[in-house]
Amino acid sequence: MSTKIDIGIDEKDRKAIAEGLSKLLADSYTLYLMTHNFHWNVTGPMFNTLHLMFMTQYTEQWAALDLIAERIRALGEPAPATYKEYSKLTSIDEVSGVPKAMEMVKLLVKAQEATSKTARKLFPLVEKAGDQPTADLLTQRQNIHEKTAWMLRSLLQD
Numbered sequence: 737m738s739t740k741i742d743i744g745i746d747e748k749d750r751k752a753i754a755e756g757l758s759k760l761l762a763d764s765y766t767l768y769l770m771t772h773n774f775h776w777n778v779t780g781p782m783f784n785t786l787h788l789m790f791m792t793q794y795t796e797q798w799a800a801l802d803l804i805a806e807r808i809r810a811l812g813e814p815a816p817a818t819y820k821e822y823s824k825l826t827s828i829d830e831v832s833g834v835p836k837a838m839e840m841v842k843l844l845v846k847a848q849e850a851t852s853k854t855a856r857k858l859f860p861l862v863e864k865a866g867d868q869p870t871a872d873l874l875t876q877r878q879n880i881h882e883k884t885a886w887m888l889r890s891l892l893q894d
């Protein structure tokens with residue numbers, strides 16, 4: 737029995753899409769860890785609100801990692817899954833130390849926006865290749881990252 741992938745997307749496109757998805761996975765993992773970090777380390781009068789808000793966010797992000805990684809597998813490529821690879825692939829800077837609560841919110845807005853931009857950059861290739869499942873995944877990720885960025889941004893306004 738042939739194990740060749742025959743889904744109507746040629747190998748070159750499958751590899752290029754998997755590469756783009758690997759960048760999205762790296763951003764998503766880095767954002768996930770940043771959000772969990774802030775859930776643990778946030779302090780100040782907004783503690784309860786932010787602690788719970790960050791938990792809602794990292795829980796959703798954790799589930800998304802699996803969807804992105806398994807789409808990479810369905811396209812025939814290995815999913816990156818080490819900190820070393822993620823730190824090379826991500827567009828998000830790692831946080832050092834413990835920022836103040838509102839600085840955490842600012843950093844998360846930037847990281848949410850960065851993740852959405854990484855997903856958006858891949859879209860033209862995915863459309864060209866007729867890869868609807870990846871297009872659907874990218875659309876869902878952009879939607880949630882942009883909505884979450886808006887919610888976080890709202891905390892910074894009067």
Ligand SMILES: [Fe+2]
Nearest residue numbers: 775776787791
């Ligand atoms: Fe917790």
